[in-house]
Amino acid sequence: MRLQLYLTADELLPFDHLSVLKGAFHRWLGHDDDLHDGLSLYSLSWLRGGQGSRGGLRFRDGAHWSISAHDPRIIHALVSGVVREAGLGQGLRVRDARLLSPPPFQDGEQWFRVLSPVFVKYLAPEAKLGAAADHFTYENLRTDELLTQTLRRKLCQAGLDDTGAAVRFDRDYVGAKTKLFRYKQVQCRASQCPVIVTGTAEQIRFAWCVGVGDSTGLGCGALE
Structure with a gap:
């Protein structure tokens, strides 16, 4: 909702x-x-x-x-x-x-504009304590894997099936760009780029509600 x-x-x-x-x-x-x-x-x-x-x-x-x-x-x-x-x-x-109310989604793929830039951060398992996370943008193909992992974790936390759910950036979108923003003195680099969510109607509806990527609770990754 x-x-x-x-x-x-x-x-x-x-x-x-x-x-x-x-x-x-x-x-x-x-x-x-x-x-x-x-x-x-x-x-x-x-x-x-x-x-x-x-x-x-x-x-x-x-x-x-x-x-x-x-x-x-x-x-x-x-x-x-x-x-x-x-x-x-x-x-x-x-x-x-x-x-x-959520739109009447169907199983398959759904293209979304973003209402706020998509933020993706990654901290390697071997990183030292206190190390800063890397900020990945749509230009890095690794971001699709990270977006998918985050959506699947959220689905599991909500008690929903995560099988087959996936997210990827629409890199063919001509107006894609990165956006620098600041939250509490921390500079962050995010992606102003549409995404494509793959899954069941329930999984796509869930993504529309919870957003994609990291820090959706701070204002990132909201979907139109």
Whole structure:
């Protein structure tokens, strides 16, 4: 299920604002230990509708924000949280909200645009303690294997069959590019590139809800 939020933005929003979105998400949900354990079975998009200017983003016509989750109870809890507190911080405030059901997917392959760049990180098993993970982009063929591994782990965590599920970048897409973003002073390189999810209708629907790649709970890898 997906919660589509329409926001007003009264202030210049800093480029480095993902922590504001994540903070609002967790305030609305309230304290939930189960939600923080294991992989994120939900995904947050980036804000849409902004224009870059010196020092940040301006949303003259408002912003769109998508939050999706495998468990519909998360979405319903978010709605209750928005009713209690419509403000996110940094001049952002919810003015309208809509609930969206997953599209009627079919078995096979499904092409998706991304609502936020896909982040893939890899730390070799032999890496020393404290070593930084490598950030892989669509240009590296190894990313398809890592994307597939992450989706299958999430399927297993949700108690679903992971057999045959796979994810790969659409490297034939002409507009594919990499995107540098920062989260809490850490610079990350991600891919603004469509993906193709292969699997059963249930597995594809699951990917639409939870996103692909790493850090979907921070705003990466949300699917349109």
